[in-house]
Amino acid sequence: MATTIPIHSGRIVRAGPSLPALRRIAPADIGYALRAGFEDFNAWPTHAAFLVVIYPVVGLLLAYATAQQNVIPLFYPLLAGFAIIGPFAALGLYEVSRRRELGEEEPSWRDALSVVRRANFGSMVYLGVLLLAIFVCWLVAAQVIYAMTLKTAPESFADLFRRSLFTREGWALIIIGNGVGFLFAALAFTISVISFPLMLDRHLGAGAAIRCSVQAVRHNLGPMTLWGLIVAGDLVLGSIPLLIGLTVVLPILGHATWHLYRRVVVEEAQ
Numbered sequence: 585m586a587t588t589i590p591i592h593s594g595r596i597v598r599a600g601p602s603l604p605a606l607r608r609i610a611p612a613d614i615g616y617a618l619r620a621g622f623e624d625f626n627a628w629p630t631h632a633a634f635l636v637v638i639y640p641v642v643g644l645l646l647a648y649a650t651a652q653q654n655v656i657p658l659f660y661p662l663l664a665g666f667a668i669i670g671p672f673a674a675l676g677l678y679e680v681s682r683r684r685e686l687g688e689e690e691p692s693w694r695d696a697l698s699v700v701r702r703a704n705f706g707s708m709v710y711l712g713v714l715l716l717a718i719f720v721c722w723l724v725a726a727q728v729i730y731a732m733t734l735k736t737a738p739e740s741f742a743d744l745f746r747r748s749l750f751t752r753e754g755w756a757l758i759i760i761g762n763g764v765g766f767l768f769a770a771l772a773f774t775i776s777v778i779s780f781p782l783m784l785d786r787h788l789g790a791g792a793a794i795r796c797s798v799q800a801v802r803h804n805l806g807p808m809t810l811w812g813l814i815v816a817g818d819l820v821l822g823s824i825p826l827l828i829g830l831t832v833v834l835p836i837l838g839h840a841t842w843h844l845y846r847r848v849v850v851e852e853a854q
Contacts, residue, residue: 596850597803603796604786605850609807613847614814621840624681625832628690656738661726663827664765665719667819668772670834671780672712675699677838678781678845685846699784707790708783714790715772722768726761733757773812774801781845800848811844 594608676696683695699705733756738744748754778800779793788796801808815837822833 597799603792603799604782606796606800606803606848607850609804609847611807611810614807614811614844617811617840617844617847618814618836620843621681621836621838624677624684624839624842625835627684628680656741656744657730657734658723658726659741661723661761661765663823664769665722667769667815668719668722669712669715670837671772671776671841672708672715674834674838674841675708675780675784677835678784678842681839681842682781682785702784702787704783704787704789707788707793708780711776711779711783711790711793715776718768718772722765725764725768729761729764730757733760769816770812773808774798777801777808777811777841778845778848781842782849785845785849796849804848 594610594613596605596607676699679699680696688695699708702708733753734747734751735753738747748757775794775797777797779790779797782788782793782796783790818833818837819830822829
């Protein structure tokens with residue numbers, strides 16, 4: 585059965601010439617998107633977990649690699665950076681939600697991977713590369729901030745933990761690092777929050793999708809801020825313990841992003 589999209593009364597605004605119309609949403613729409621995302625995950629849990637299991641696996645490998653290569657200070661920035669490139673990695677989840685909305689009860693993982701055959705898949709890759717560039721810039725900034733505060737490399741994760749929490753330099757690292765990290769995350773969030781579902785659904789190019797995403801955030805600053813906080817909080821909770829929770833958190837957030845997009849962007853028939 586196709587997913588029903590409840591009608592709501594948010595005021596419609598224009599994103600720009602030749603771009604889809606947008607709707608002003610409310611916190612209730614965020615709740616709807618999360619519930620619908622959970623329903624999609626609950627209907628397709630095994631395949632969804634399979635699509636995102638690479639996240640905890642890569643995270644654990646990063647933990648091992650950073651410990652071995654003495655780049656321990658970059659472990660947290662690396663994990664935090666997953667949120668930056670996550671929207672691109674969730675393309676298959678958006679496709680599953682799209683197909684379920686059209687009435688396909690059991691889309692397979694092959695259907696999820698069919699996005700690579702889309703005519704505008706190159707535009708999706710382009711935006712994915714842009715997010716990757718933001719991720720790399722964040723890592724460089726994190727390394728500079730660490731060098732300016734704690735200066736010397738920690739001997740272990742325990743040493744990094746102690747120096748971060750119980751020294752003045754450590755608190756400077758936490759405050760400055762999280763502040764700068766927030767700016768990178770806000771940039772990535774603003775240009776991508778609905779961009780990939782929009783390209784998947786409307787076959788737009790990357791530039792048009794980015795402009796529409798920016799306008800969606802601009803016209804829905806409060807609800808979008810709430811959505812960003814929910815995503816960040818869920819990613820933190822999903823990382824405990826050993827990143828295992830991400831196999832549930834990431835699919836739900838991915839599916840919910842599709843439904844958030846459907847709440848924000850006005851249907852073509854309207």
